[in-house]
Amino acid sequence: MTNAIFLSFAADRVVGAGGLPGLPDEVASVVIFLAYGIFGVLGLATGRIEARIGLAPLLCLIFAAAALSLMLIAIAPTSWIAVIAASGLHGAAVMMVSAVFSFWSVRLFPGRSTLGFTAALLCMAAGSVLGPALAGLLAAAQGPLVMFLAAATPSIATALWFGARLKRIQTSVP
Numbered sequence: 001m002t003n004a005i006f007l008s009f010a011a012d013r014v015v016g017a018g019g020l021p022g023l024p025d026e027v028a029s030v031v032i033f034l035a036y037g038i039f040g041v042l043g044l045a046t047g048r049i050e051a052r053i054g055l056a057p058l059l060c061l062i063f064a065a066a067a068l069s070l071m072l073i074a075i076a077p078t079s080w081i082a083v084i085a086a087s088g089l090h091g092a093a094v095m096m097v098s099a100v101f102s103f104w105s106v107r108l109f110p111g112r113s114t115l116g117f118t119a120a121l122l123c124m125a126a127g128s129v130l131g132p133a134l135a136g137l138l139a140a141a142q143g144p145l146v147m148f149l150a151a152a153t154p155s156i157a158t159a160l161w162f163g164a165r166l167k168r169i170q171t172s173v174p
Contacts, residue, residue, distance in 0.1 A: 001127035001128070001130060001131030001134075001151070001154065002066050002070060002090075002131065002151055002152070002154065002155055003066075003090070003094045003124075003128070003131075004127065004128040004129075004131045004132050005070070005131045005132055005135045005147075005148075005151045006069065006070060006073070006090050006151075007036075008131075008132040008135070008136075009132070009135060009136075009139065009144065009147070009148070010032050010073050010083075010086070010087070010090075011028050011029035011032055012144070013073050013074070013077045013144045013148065014028040014032070014073070014077045014078070014083055015028050016077075016144060017077040017078050017144075018077075018078045019078065020078060020080055020083060021078065021080070028083075031080075031083060031084065031087070032083065032087045033087070034087075035083075035084045035087035035088045035091065036087045036088070036090060036091035037091060038088065038091070039087070039088030039089070039091045039092045040091035040092060040094065040095040041095070042091075042092040042095065042096060043092065043094075043095025043096045043098060043099050044095075044099075046058070046095075046096045046099035046100060046103075047099065047103060049096075050100070050103070055100070055104070056162050056165050057162075058096070058100065059097075059100065059158070059159075059162045060159050060162035060163050061159075062093050062096050062097050062100070063093070063097075063155045063156075063158040063159035063162065064155070064156075064159040065089040065090070065092060065093040066089070066090060066093040066094075066097075066152075066155040067152040067153075067155035067156040067159060068086075068089055068152075069085075069086040069087070069088075069089040069090035069093065070086070070090075070148050070149070070151050070152035070155065071148070071149060071152050072085055072086035072089070073086045073148050074144070074145050074147075074148030074149050074152070075145070101117060101120040101121075101124075102117060104116075104120075105117040105119075105120060131151075135147050135150075135151055138150055
């Protein structure tokens with residue numbers, strides 16, 4: 001959901017808040033998509049990062065990055081640094097979580113990994129339709145600042161859940 005919300009509304013948020021200094025409004029989306037794509041290449045390192053730090057810490061970082069990206073677009077949409085950071089964080093988070101879905105489905109459904117990956121993709125597709133529709137309603141009622149902050153909530157909750165899980169695991173180890 002959050003990826004579709006980011007991609008659907010980030011450029012409008014930037015332009016609606018006054019745009020990026022020195023840049024024509026119609027080019028804001030180019031900046032967003034360039035940073036998104038350049039930092040999205042980090043997704044190629046997901047397997048190595050997971051092998052080094054583990055799945056729960058990786059997911060905690062991914063969802064924290066997604067939440068931060070939405071918060072940055074919400075509160076600093078006219079800052080070059082914030083927009084590039086938000087777009088880069090979101091691109092990296094989306095590509096990394098996509099990679100996690102691929103290797104996680106192999107582990108979760110041995111011998112039926114295609115079925116598990118397809119189920120994950122179907123859930124992502126449903127979120128890609130529902131997320132922007134709900135976000136659009138919220139933005140119309142409460143404004144884009146509230147909408148982006150609300151959109152960050154599921155990612156924050158997920159990062160905190162994985163963080164709490166890590167804490168439980170670390171305190172139970174003798």
